[in-house]
Amino acid sequence: MxxxxxxxxxxxxxxxxxxxxxxxxxxxxxxxxxxxxxxxxxxxxxxxxxxxxxxxxxxxxxxxxxxxxxxxxxxxxxxxxxxxxxxxxxxxxxxxxxxxxxxLDIAEGGVNDWMADALGLRQTVPIEQTSTDSLFKLVTFVPDTHVEGVRNAITAAGGGHIGDYSHCTFILEGTGTFQPEEGSEPYIGTTGKLESVSEIRLETVVPSSLRNKVIQALIKSHPYEEVAYDLYPLADSGKVYGLGRVGKLDAPVSLAQFVDTVKQGLDVPIVRVTGDLQRTIKKAAVLGGSGSRYVNQALFKGADVIVTGDIDYHTAQDALMAGIAIIDPGHNTExxxxxxxxxxxxxxxxxxxxxxxxxxxxxxxxxxxxx
CATH class of the missing domain: 3.40.1390.30 (NIF3 (NGG1p interacting factor 3)-like)
Structure with a gap:
């Protein structure tokens, strides 16, 4: 197929x-x-x-x-x-x-992460933050007979992630009331009669980027004809997205040694370099494509060197005076x-x-x- x-x-x-x-x-x-x-x-x-x-x-x-x-x-x-x-x-x-x-540059596991991995960078953060995936609290009400199915569906769709933990939910028992009106096809209850049902209040956290997917999973897995749910915006910030990566090396190396790492890791025959080749590199930045305007941000994040393409003459001069080395392997490293x-x-x-x-x-x- x-x-x-x-x-x-x-x-x-x-x-x-x-x-x-x-x-x-x-x-x-x-x-x-x-x-x-x-x-x-x-x-x-x-x-x-x-x-x-x-x-x-x-x-x-x-x-x-x-x-x-x-x-x-x-x-x-x-x-x-x-x-x-x-x-x-x-x-x-x-x-x-x-x-x-x-x-694709910004995405987790995308271009800049591939480049950072190729250079051996660890504990990476973006050079420049571009956006944050805001968080919502999703609350829904499920009959106790179906809570596991609904919970599995919304967590499989991406709900319930908090830091390094997944499937994070909260459950509270209660009683739901409703009266099916004419034309309805209730899963529980009888048309025209007020019903009281043992239900579970199910809560979880949902990132904005997955909100529609999680809601669709909720509705598809829920037994009710009309699914009741609430979405509350949270003050907590979600996943941070950004361009470039800054990270530590496993062990300090000279700039000359790191140049060899760049040539091998990014498969380039030649690079342009500024800075003392014997200086020690402990923390490095990388940004695919044209990175001239990100040199100062990399320096601010503590990078000893930035690996990026299309560096112009004056940016290189400014970097020398500021104390950050540059390795320019070209734009095509992407x-x-x-x-x-x-x-x-x-x-x-x-x-x-x-x-x-x-x-x-x-x-x-x-x-x-x-x-």
Missing amino acids: LAKGQTVIQYMEQFAPKSIAVPDDRIGLQLGTLQKDIRNILVALDVTDEVVDEAIALNVDLIIAHHAIIFRALKSINTSTPMGKLYEKLIKHDIAVYISHTN KIMKSGLAEVIRKRLEADKYDTQVHASTINTEPFQFV
Whole structure:
């Protein structure tokens, strides 16, 4: 059985929700349709002419890429231009393109976590906080015969997580009253007669990002025709999302040694470095893509070095004076997302017993040559 396009994107948006992307980021479906079966998926950093040829050779129906192919509103598509030809080729071969950019950077277990893991960073926190997943208290009332089923459903949907603990709920016994009116089909009781039922008040915590999913699970698992529930916003902050990662190394190393770690971990032949190569590195920051404007935040978080791309001359000078080293391995290091994301999607498809295949692009889209 093949997965539908909407199913694949549901997996994607559970892993990297659109809601955590930075404002105005160009994400989501950019070309084609998801209203079809998906035989093959190609995960790519960029969508270039060579990547599209690779997709055609693999009979790909959907490309999931990190970098957008449409950056601003189109007034026309001229198929004699390079980008126009690219769009034409995708459309002719019925290949949809879906973009997951800063939401994939920010996501827990996403690009910046993959990069941090590759460099051996531990106990990581974001360089810059971008949002917080606000919390709600969900309260519902369930007949005591069904409380276990409802509790299992809402916790399986993501409710009941507090820190490192899951399945957190509170139960209080009580009596519920109701009178089924004309036209109702009550699970318990008789039309026109006031009923008193032994019920359980079931409470749990729900993050905003999973609110709809948990409510749907509640309604589906609850035996009543009309499900009573309350949602209360909580003052407690939920999960913090942010760009980049700052973390400790298992053991102090010299900047020169850490450069070798970066080359190996991020699979790059050469890097640009500022700072004394013999200085000691205990804490490091990493941010995929262009990170010039995050150098000061990394320094504020206690990083001895930041690993990021597209560093300009004046930012490097300022960093030298401020006392933080920089390792610039280039923007293309985000290619780590190809294998990482392909594995995430592949596991979800296999778990749900779909035959759809996932491929990590083998095309090198680095625009620079090192000579």
